[in-house]
Amino acid sequence: MSRDLIFTSEDVAEIVAILDKTPYARLEVRTRRFVLRVIRSGDGWTQEIESIGDSAATESLAPSSAVVAEEAGRSAVRAPLPGTFYRAPQPGARPFVEVGDRVQPDTVIGIIETMKLMTAMPAHCSGIIDEIIVQDATLVEVDAVLMRVKLE
Amino acid sequence: MMKRLFIANRGEIALRILQTANRLGLVTILGVSEADRGSLPAQIADEMVVIGPATSAESYLSVERVVAAAKAARADAVHPGYGFLSENATFAESVTAAGIIFVGPDVSSLDSMGDKLMARKVGVAAGLPVVPGGESADKAAARAQAEITGYPLLLKAVSGGGGRGMKRVDRAAALDGQVDMAMAEAQAAFGDSRIYVERYISKGRHIEVQILGDGETTLHLGTRDCSIQRRFQKLVEEAPAFGIPEQKHNALRNAAVRLAQFLHYRGAGTVEFLVDSETFDFYFIEMNARIQVEHPVTEAVTDLDLIEQQLLIADGQKVSLTQERVEFSGHAIEARINAEDWEQGFRPSPGRVRAARWPAGPGIRVDTHIENGGVISPFYDSLIGKLIVSGRDRAEAVARLGSALATLEIEGIATTAGLQRRIVEDPRFIHGDVDTRFFEGLGRG
Numbered sequence: 001m002s003r004d005l006i007f008t009s010e011d012v013a014e015i016v017a018i019l020d021k022t023p024y025a026r027l028e029v030r031t032r033r034f035v036l037r038v039i040r041s042g043d044g045w046t047q048e049i050e051s052i053g054d055s056a057a058t059e060s061l062a063p064s065s066a067v068v069a070e071e072a073g074r075s076a077v078r079a080p081l082p083g084t085f086y087r088a089p090q091p092g093a094r095p096f097v098e099v100g101d102r103v104q105p106d107t108v109i110g111i112i113e114t115m116k117l118m119t120a121m122p123a124h125c126s127g128i129i130d131e132i133i134v135q136d137a138t139l140v141e142v143d144a145v146l147m148r149v150k151l152e
Numbered sequence: 153m154m155k156r157l158f159i160a161n162r163g164e165i166a167l168r169i170l171q172t173a174n175r176l177g178l179v180t181i182l183g184v185s186e187a188d189r190g191s192l193p194a195q196i197a198d199e200m201v202v203i204g205p206a207t208s209a210e211s212y213l214s215v216e217r218v219v220a221a222a223k224a225a226r227a228d229a230v231h232p233g234y235g236f237l238s239e240n241a242t243f244a245e246s247v248t249a250a251g252i253i254f255v256g257p258d259v260s261s262l263d264s265m266g267d268k269l270m271a272r273k274v275g276v277a278a279g280l281p282v283v284p285g286g287e288s289a290d291k292a293a294a295r296a297q298a299e300i301t302g303y304p305l306l307l308k309a310v311s312g313g314g315g316r317g318m319k320r321v322d323r324a325a326a327l328d329g330q331v332d333m334a335m336a337e338a339q340a341a342f343g344d345s346r347i348y349v350e351r352y353i354s355k356g357r358h359i360e361v362q363i364l365g366d367g368e369t370t371l372h373l374g375t376r377d378c379s380i381q382r383r384f385q386k387l388v389e390e391a392p393a394f395g396i397p398e399q400k401h402n403a404l405r406n407a408a409v410r411l412a413q414f415l416h417y418r419g420a421g422t423v424e425f426l427v428d429s430e431t432f433d434f435y436f437i438e439m440n441a442r443i444q445v446e447h448p449v450t451e452a453v454t455d456l457d458l459i460e461q462q463l464l465i466a467d468g469q470k471v472s473l474t475q476e477r478v479e480f481s482g483h484a485i486e487a488r489i490n491a492e493d494w495e496q497g498f499r500p501s502p503g504r505v506r507a508a509r510w511p512a513g514p515g516i517r518v519d520t521h522i523e524n525g526g527v528i529s530p531f532y533d534s535l536i537g538k539l540i541v542s543g544r545d546r547a548e549a550v551a552r553l554g555s556a557l558a559t560l561e562i563e564g565i566a567t568t569a570g571l572q573r574r575i576v577e578d579p580r581f582i583h584g585d586v587d588t589r590f591f592e593g594l595g596r597g
Contacts, residue, residue, distance in 0.1 A: 006196060008171065009517035009540075016513040033195065034523075038512055041559040047512035050524040051195060082502050083530040114530045115491070115500040139206075139530075142503075 006049055007036050016045045075125045076145040083114030085146060087136040095136070097147075101129045109147060112140070127151040154229045154253060154467045155179060158222040159197070161233030162212060164521045164537060165443070166193040169231050172459040181225045183218055185211035187529045192521045201225055206531045212236045219246045229253040229466060231459075235533070238442040241266060255466040257419045257441045258367075264415055265439045267310045269348055272436075278414035280407050280436040283426060285350035294331045297349040298324065304354065307331060309338035310346035318384050320352055353426050356588050358386075359393045359434070360424045361408030362450045364461055365417040366471045372405045373450050373458075374480055379586045380575065382498070387568070387591070388575060389446035389486045391453045393427075394546055395584050400432040411439060420447075420462050429587045445488070445538070448519060452484035452542040483549045484542040487557065487575075489520075490534040493566035502530040506564035508537075511556035515542050515549075528565055536567065550582055 007015075007029070015038050019027055025040040030052070037048045079085060087095040087110050097109045103123040110121045127149040134146045157178045159169050166182060170193055173180045182197035187206035194200050203221045204211030211217065213236055222230050230247050232238035232255065241262040247254040256262070264274045272282050284301050287310070288294035298305055298321075307319040307330055321330045331347070339345035358381065362373040375393035378386045393401070408423035422444050424437040447458045456478075465471065492498045505526045510518040520537030522528070528536060541556055543549035554576045560569050574594060575581055581590070 006167075006192070009519075012512045012518075013514045013516065020513075039509070041509070041561075044555055044559045045512040046509040046559050046561065047518070048507060048509050048524055049192070051192075081500060081530070083500075114502060115532065115534045117500055119499075 006034055012036070012038065012047050019045070073151055074130060075127065075149045075151050077109060077121070077123055077125075077147045077149060079112060079140045079142055079144045079146055080121070081112050081114045081119060082140065082142045083112040083119075085134050085136075085138050085140045085144075086111045086113065087132075097123075097129050099129050099132060103127060103129060103149060121146075123147075123149060125149050125151060154463065156181060156225070156227045156229070157255075157463070158183060158225055158227035158230045158252075159193075159233070160212070160218045160222070160230055161236055161238075162188050162191065162193065162521075162532065163535065164519045165233040165445075166191075167196065167521045168519055169233060169459055170196050172457055172463070173231075176460065176463065178463075181222075181227055183212075183221045185531070187531055190527070192523050192526065199225065206529065208236070208531065215240065215243045215246055218243070219250055219252075222247065222252055223250050227252055229255055229463070231255040231462070232442065234442050234445060239266065239440070253466050255419070255462050257415075257417055257421060261415050261417055261421075261441050265441050267344075267346075268308060268312065268438055269310045269346070271438045274414070275411060275436040278411045280411055281434065283350045283353065283435040283437070285348060287346065287348045288331070289346070291328050291331050294327060294347070294349055295324075298327055301349055301351040304352040306350045306352045307334040307347050308350060309334065309342055309344070310348060311342035311344040312338060353428055353435070354589070355429045357393070357427045357429045357586065358424065358588055359396075359404065359427045360422045360444075361405050362444075362447070362458075363408055363412045363417060363421045363423060363439075364458075364465075364471060364473075365412050365419065365421070366465050366469070367416050367418045369471045369474075370409050370412045370417060371471065371473060371475045371478060372409050373454050373456065373478060375401065375404065376446055376449055377586070378446060379588050380581070380590045381588060382591045386446065387488055388572070388581075389449055390546070390549075391449035391484050392480065394483070396427070396432055400427075400434070404434050407434070407436065411436070415439075417441075419465050420458050426588075445535070446486050448517060448538065448540045449484040449486050452517065452540060453480050453482055454478055455481075482542050482544050483546040484540060485546075485549045485553050486538050486540045487553060487572040488535060488568070489537045489539060489560070489562070489572065490568045491528045491536050491565050492534050492568055494568045494571040496566075498568075499566075500530070500534055501566035502528045502534075503565045504528075505536075505562060507561070508563075509559070509561040510537065511539060511559045513556075515552050516540070516556055517542075522562075536562070536565075539572075546584060550576065 027038045029036045107123045130150040131148040158181045180197045181199040183203040201221045237243040244254045304322045335345040357379040376391045377393040378389045380388040422440045425434045427434045491501045517540040541552040
């Protein structure tokens with residue numbers, strides 16, 4: 001089995017020890033699948049690793065970021081973080097808000113779960129929930145429009 | 153002989169285990185969630201198996217799915233890393249029942265250390281000093297216990313870990329409300345609402361001892377200081393623990409060995425203590441029956457590979473070292489780099505890393521799974537890498553940490569690198585004047 005490992009810290013330290021005695025500022029080492037770059041930075045050195053070709057992590061973070069145009073009289077409630085959007089405090093519970101509900105700037109309209117942390121999401125405006133765009137337990141990108149509020 | 157190793161974890165620790173397993177000539181199989189298919193560890197592993205969707209509960213935390221995947225992959229051993237299922241006795245039992253080696257201690261040790269209250273009892277039985285306190289089934293019991301221990305005190309979840317579910321209470325008036333909150337959080341996070349009360353040691357240091365055992369022989373690989381924490385989450389770890397009178401330092405290491413011997417402990421483990429930073433009296437807190445995030449600082453000062461030791465012991469070999477042959481040299485410091493915007497209340501900062509330029513050079517080690525273009529998923533914890541520096545002594549290691557942090561550059565997401573720079577410049581850190589309240593006194597702005 002042919003292996004293409006990434007470099008260990010000892011490997012990189014050895015490369016730097018050699019480079020440090022030369023005038024070179026940058027070295028690139030290519031293996032079949034990776035490129036290691038060792039670059040002079042001030043008095044020290046940095047290292048970076050990159051995959052070659054399409055094996056890099058190319059998948060998108062989340063699928064449901066619908067960009068919807070702003071309309072007069074309606075305000076969009078957007079996700080402040082990427083993560084999982086929940087409409088209710090726990091599974092099976094009543095959603096925080098439904099279409100037709102009146103909200104204040106500090107009314108909680110949902111929760112975003114990111115990296116094991118739950119962040120409550122306020123409406124940030126006053127009005128009536130006009131449209132719910134993202135459903136419960138959906139993965140959203142940052143700035144995804146979650147709901148629309150008819151301003152009052 | 154172990155030949156096919158299944159790695160039941162992700163992130164930097166998955167890569168760390170892969171590197172040693174490769175060096176030992178094992179075939180590696182990585183179980184990944186859908187979100188981690190393109191990760192660096194997934195590219196490095198000899199084989200990759202998708203165990204479930206991105207949500208941990210249906211992938212990395214699913215005993216059923218992980219065991220099924222290991223079986224299907226014809227693995228003869230499973231390394232659980234840290235977190236996830238690493239200390240789950242049911243998981244260890246299921247792996248063993250499937251005829252696969254669990255790279256970790258015996259189920260009896262996992263049971264003994266599984267909840268903090270049980271760990272306290274076992275610690276007392278092994279003759280270790282523990283922090284005054286006890287279980288509190290309800291508010292009345294908590295009040296009675298608080299009368300005995302005094303304020304400030306800590307409320308802890310019996311099934312808690314990693315600092316989650318802990319609350320500090322400074323006044324009797326705040327006790328009832330905090331008990332409610334602690335029990336609710338413990339129930340939500342661990343499915344077990346039991347809590348207990350412990351005296352809060354105000355000038356305390358978190359010091360731990362690395363243990364290695366094969367069921368008969370037990371050795372220690374020295375101490376680590378992990379006092380610099382935020383909300384009980386470690387930020388900086390060092391080896392060895394510094395500035396402790398030799399007699400107390402010895403007593404600490406011996407106590408840890410005594411506990412491991414009491415348990416006939418097999419594998420790598422960590423015995424955690426709270427040490428009074430003025431009297432150096434120490435109290436046993438808990439034992440972590442797994443590899444720890446901060447194990448590299450111990451590797452740096454002992455020149456041992458702890459993952460290799462775990463694999464050898466799991467494979468039935470005896471510890472070939474003796475305590476006398478463990479040599480300690482120099483000082484090492486690890487700084488955790490998390491994907492969090494520390495200037496915005498430590499808000500999580502998942503996303504795509506455009507470029508990750510880590511420091512490089514002699515005395516510098518970087519354990520990370522993040523390459524240029526890598527994705528920090530919103531599904532998992534925020535650790536993106538660990539910067540480990542070593543020097544002949546603490547002063548040299550501190551200076552090296554400072555210069556290494558100056559070159560570190562992560563583009564595309566917010567990280568705690570700036571916080572680490574602030575720590576390394578703090579005079580208290582430079583002079584080794586640290587305790588668990590270090591973070592509260594850190595200059596802001």
